[in-house]
Amino acid sequence: MSASNYQGPDLKARDHFKHHVYPSPFHARQKEANKLKVWSRWADYLSVPAYFDASLEYFAGRNSCAVFDLTPMIKHRVTGPDALPYLNRLVTRDVAKLKPGRVGYAVWCNEGGQVIDDGTIFHLPGGQGGNYRVCSQERQLDWFLTCADGFDVSIVDETHEVAGLALQGPTSCAVLKQMGLAGVEEITPFGLRNFDFQGTTLGVSRTGYTGDLGYELWIAPSHAEALWDALFEAGKHRGITALGSEALDMLRVEAGFILAGVDFLPAQEAVRPTHTRSPFELGLEWLVDFNKPIFNGRRALLAEKEKGSRYRLVKLDISGNKVAHDSYVYTKDKKYAGTITSSMWSPSAKASIALATLDMPHGAPGEELLVEIYYKRELKWSRVMAPCKVVENVFWDPPRKKQTPPADF
Amino acid sequence: MTNAVIIIGGGHNGLVCASYLAKAGRKVTLLEANTQLGGACITREFAPGFTVSAGAHLNYLLDDEIRKELGLDGHGLSMAAEKIGTIALNPAGEHLYFDGDGVGGEGLNARDLKGMKEYQRFMSKFAAVIGKLHNRTPPRVGTSDRGDLFALAKLALEIRLLGRDDMREFLRIAAINIYDVLQENFDNELLKGALALEAVLGTKLAPRSNNSVFAALHRMSGNNGGGAGALSIPKGGMGAISDALAAAARKAGADIRTQSPVKRILMDFDKVSGVELESGEQLLADVVVSNADPKTTFLDLLGARNIEAGLAHRIKHLRSKGNTAKLHLALSGLPNFEGLETAQLGQRLLIAPSQEYVDHAFNHCKYGEFSARPVFEITIPSIHDSSLAPAGQHVLSAVVQYAPRDLNNGWGNGKAAFTEVVMDTLSHYAPDIRQKVVATELLTPEDIEKEFHINGGHWHHAELAMDQFFMLRPVPYTGQYHTPVNGLYLCGAGSHPGGGVMGSAGRNAARAIIGK
Numbered sequence: 018m019s020a021s022n023y024q025g026p027d028l029k030a031r032d033h034f035k036h037h038v039y040p041s042p043f044h045a046r047q048k049e050a051n052k053l054k055v056w057s058r059w060a061d062y063l064s065v066p067a068y069f070d071a072s073l074e075y076f077a078g079r080n081s082c083a084v085f086d087l088t089p090m091i092k093h094r095v096t097g098p099d100a101l102p103y104l105n106r107l108v109t110r111d112v113a114k115l116k117p118g119r120v121g122y123a124v125w126c127n128e129g130g131q132v133i134d135d136g137t138i139f140h141l142p143g144g145q146g147g148n149y150r151v152c153s154q155e156r157q158l159d160w161f162l163t164c165a166d167g168f169d170v171s172i173v174d175e176t177h178e179v180a181g182l183a184l185q186g187p188t189s190c191a192v193l194k195q196m197g198l199a200g201v202e203e204i205t206p207f208g209l210r211n212f213d214f215q216g217t218t219l220g221v222s223r224t225g226y227t228g229d230l231g232y233e234l235w236i237a238p239s240h241a242e243a244l245w246d247a248l249f250e251a252g253k254h255r256g257i258t259a260l261g262s263e264a265l266d267m268l269r270v271e272a273g274f275i276l277a278g279v280d281f282l283p284a285q286e287a288v289r290p291t292h293t294r295s296p297f298e299l300g301l302e303w304l305v306d307f308n309k310p311i312f313n314g315r316r317a318l319l320a321e322k323e324k325g326s327r328y329r330l331v332k333l334d335i336s337g338n339k340v341a342h343d344s345y346v347y348t349k350d351k352k353y354a355g356t357i358t359s360s361m362w363s364p365s366a367k368a369s370i371a372l373a374t375l376d377m378p379h380g381a382p383g384e385e386l387l388v389e390i391y392y393k394r395e396l397k398w399s400r401v402m403a404p405c406k407v408v409e410n411v412f413w414d415p416p417r418k419k420q421t422p423p424a425d426f
Numbered sequence: 427m428t429n430a431v432i433i434i435g436g437g438h439n440g441l442v443c444a445s446y447l448a449k450a451g452r453k454v455t456l457l458e459a460n461t462q463l464g465g466a467c468i469t470r471e472f473a474p475g476f477t478v479s480a481g482a483h484l485n486y487l488l489d490d491e492i493r494k495e496l497g498l499d500g501h502g503l504s505m506a507a508e509k510i511g512t513i514a515l516n517p518a519g520e521h522l523y524f525d526g527d528g529v530g531g532e533g534l535n536a537r538d539l540k541g542m543k544e545y546q547r548f549m550s551k552f553a554a555v556i557g558k559l560h561n562r563t564p565p566r567v568g569t570s571d572r573g574d575l576f577a578l579a580k581l582a583l584e585i586r587l588l589g590r591d592d593m594r595e596f597l598r599i600a601a602i603n604i605y606d607v608l609q610e611n612f613d614n615e616l617l618k619g620a621l622a623l624e625a626v627l628g629t630k631l632a633p634r635s636n637n638s639v640f641a642a643l644h645r646m647s648g649n650n651g652g653g654a655g656a657l658s659i660p661k662g663g664m665g666a667i668s669d670a671l672a673a674a675a676r677k678a679g680a681d682i683r684t685q686s687p688v689k690r691i692l693m694d695f696d697k698v699s700g701v702e703l704e705s706g707e708q709l710l711a712d713v714v715v716s717n718a719d720p721k722t723t724f725l726d727l728l729g730a731r732n733i734e735a736g737l738a739h740r741i742k743h744l745r746s747k748g749n750t751a752k753l754h755l756a757l758s759g760l761p762n763f764e765g766l767e768t769a770q771l772g773q774r775l776l777i778a779p780s781q782e783y784v785d786h787a788f789n790h791c792k793y794g795e796f797s798a799r800p801v802f803e804i805t806i807p808s809i810h811d812s813s814l815a816p817a818g819q820h821v822l823s824a825v826v827q828y829a830p831r832d833l834n835n836g837w838g839n840g841k842a843a844f845t846e847v848v849m850d851t852l853s854h855y856a857p858d859i860r861q862k863v864v865a866t867e868l869l870t871p872e873d874i875e876k877e878f879h880i881n882g883g884h885w886h887h888a889e890l891a892m893d894q895f896f897m898l899r900p901v902p903y904t905g906q907y908h909t910p911v912n913g914l915y916l917c918g919a920g921s922h923p924g925g926g927v928m929g930s931a932g933r934n935a936a937r938a939i940i941g942k
Contacts, residue, residue, distance in 0.1 A: 106735065
């Protein structure tokens with residue numbers, strides 16, 4: 018196997034707008050695996066909604082392992098002497114606690130304390146201090162540069178320079194070992210380590226968007242196809258399967274992960290000020306560290322902490338088997354309480370589950386509410402007011418997620 | 427909480443603020459970088475034996491209440507000349523003469539005379555609406571706080587109380603350009619040129635720029651006891667105002683230290699804790715008030731990284747580049763202006779023969795050039811105050827536009843060339859002026875920036891426009907004198923109600939601090 022002829026976006030030519038959408042570095046392999054031949058767009062790239070059957074892909078993610086192309090995820094490299102103070106002013110959590118070789122989930126806010134986006138910060142191993150990668154759903158270069166005034170820091174959008182694959186599921190560790198990544202089992206959750214792969218660096222982080230044992234793999238686009246091939250070769254007896262975005266969405270809702278643009282509106286896209294959300298309103302107060310003297314949104318969030326929040330994002334366990342797509346949530350005496358933002362029939366929890374945003378003071382764990390579900394049966398619409406309950410724990414949280422080293426499946 | 431307050435900068439607003447805070451029992455330390463107090467409101471020597479108001483050279487905005495409350499007259503402030511008239515110069519000698527009541531001169535037709543009455547009526551009426559805002563702390567942006575909503579409602583009511591027709595007219599013209607308003611009312615080009623100059627003095631505005639009506643109203647909005655926009659010259663120059671303010675502040679108990687430049691504002695976790703001087707000395711206080719301009723305060727003294735990015739971004743993009751130069755001439759005798767008697771030289775003289783002339787002058791500054799034919803506001807204060815020059819000799823002080831802060835190729839090369847343009851233009855009106863000149867000083871915005879420590883060298887600290895006024899001044903969420911940084915306050919021209927030697931920003935800031 019050798020480096021591929023993959024031609025990714027050449028942003029230096031400044032003609033990317035003519036291409037509209039690019040094939041991912043994994044495209045040649047995705048094309049073979051994509052039996053449904055349906056493509057969608059994610060940021061700059063072609064993406065696969067489902068390769069052959071979203072349900073079966075989902076079950077691979079829960080019962081064996083599944084491979085998801087996350088190259089389109091927006092990636093920024095932040096370097097320079099002030100990279101740490103810069104990131105600490107940018108995000109609400111304390112990045113100083115993030116040691117090299119560790120990954121942290123973070124949100125960043127505007128000065129109104131409203132979430133612009135969430136993402137993961139990779140403190141890259143081997144770099145001397147200030148070497149970070151920030152992965153996010155939304156493009157952030159403008160805001161990141163706006164925030165750079167007064168800091169000696171370099172910020173580069175490296176979305177197209179880094180190919181990414183998520184390998185998620187119980188057999189994922191065994192597959193990587195089989196592939197020859199000695200010591201991969203020692204990586205703890207949110208750990209990050211570099212390996213040599215066919216003469217190039219392969220970054221492996223124990224992170225993911227499925228709430229299960231899993232890894233994310235980072236490599237130069239030239240070696241993307243080789244990585245795909247090596248993974249599928251190593252995983253052929255461990256049920257390795259390509260995973261599309263529909264299955265991933267099921268996995269992430271079970272894991273209780275929120276999605277920008279779905280469960281909250283990024284603050285810079287909002288026209289109406291009441292349509293944005295603070296970290297508190299997204300259940301992310303654990304990410305807000307007031308022990309830092311300065312970060313964007315601090316003043317507003319301190320005020321919110323004192324005054325109280327407007328909304329609360331909750332997990333709902335809904336009775337019955339109907340999926341509560343985009344439903345209204347009511348109190349038991351039928352007063353408006355909120356809306357559902359993500360919902361599904363959870364095969365693992367064997368329940369109709371949802372993420373919802375409720376008006377305060379609703380949403381305390383254990384609160385019983387009603388969900389108004391419209392559903393169609395043999396072309397006939399019906400409605401049910403399904404009782405539901407606010408639950409505290411996520412719907413999928415297996416012990417193997419945190420176990421180090423993971424058991425050999 | 428201690429009682430100590432540190433004020434950075436001893437400009438007139440800093441001194442006013444010091445007085446009111448000291449009178450309220452605060453332990454005030456005021457730190458001035460220069461040897462002389464007053465900021466850009468000073469009188470200083472520029473050639474042996476010749477002194478001049480080096481920054482502001484006319485008093486038209488000093489708040490009468492402040493003058494009384496601080497007893498400035500008792501501290502030596504008196505006027506050498508009051509209700510000074512204005513003469514709009516015509517190279518051929520057919521000048522126009524303005525006094526408080528109207529305008530006279532050759533070439534005016536009936537529409538001009540009638541228009542002037544009406545123009546003065548509505549402009550002073552509208553200016554009064556703006557003037558009423560000067561001594562108020564603006565409401566916050568986007569709050570539902572009762573006090574803030576009440577303040578907005580009060581403003582709305584005051585506009586409504588103009589009466590139906592005048593309210594409509596106010597709302598129509600407040601944000602538009604002076605060029606159109608003058609065209610609507612007058613025929614005489616010299617008259618329109620002079621009134622256009624009034625609107626754009628000290629700004630980066632042309633007669634055709636929006637906001638130029640607003641800038642004109644602001645100039646007329648002072649409560650200085652002489653009627654809207656009335657001009658006076660203090661005895662001893664504008665520095666006399668600062669001297670009186672300093673005396674009042676000292677008497678009230680403020681500790682005033684000159685030659686004490688501040689290096690940075692100190693933070694204790696998320697609150698200010700004092701300042702560090704260039705000398706390395708640290709002074710501690712829970713409250714720090716900055717008379718410095720917003721960019722100096724936030725980006726230099728505090729540092730962009732110590733404030734939230736949104737605020738840093740807005741401050742960075744505050745329009746604060748000066749476009750006005752200051753000319754000082756030491757004269758061996760009075761120059762002869764075409765068509766003017768010697769007795770008339772004590773009035774304010776304007777060079778702005780038409781609106782088009784002013785507009786052309788402005789065009790250059792858009793592209794980083796100085797005006798090929800600049801506009802002037804000229805005073806010869808030594809006529810009223812012989813202490814400014816040796817016996818029989820005189821000083822001329824002129825505001826000259828447009829001279830952009832960032833001149834192409836820099837002022838190092840441009841200053842001599844612009845001085846020549848300035849003298850050449852002047853000699854069209856006063857042919858013998860070059861023979862009378864003993865010494866020349868031209869302060870470019872760069873010089874003003876250096877001498878008075880104003881980032882950008884803009885005499886208002888930040889462009890005076892509706893989007894940088896009242897609750898939006900200098901930028902949203904800093905408009906109430908306290909800033910998003912705990913314990914840090916602003917009291918300079920960059921805050922409401924802006925520049926011009928008014929003192930209201932200093933008093934409003936003191937009130938905001940005392941009210942806490």
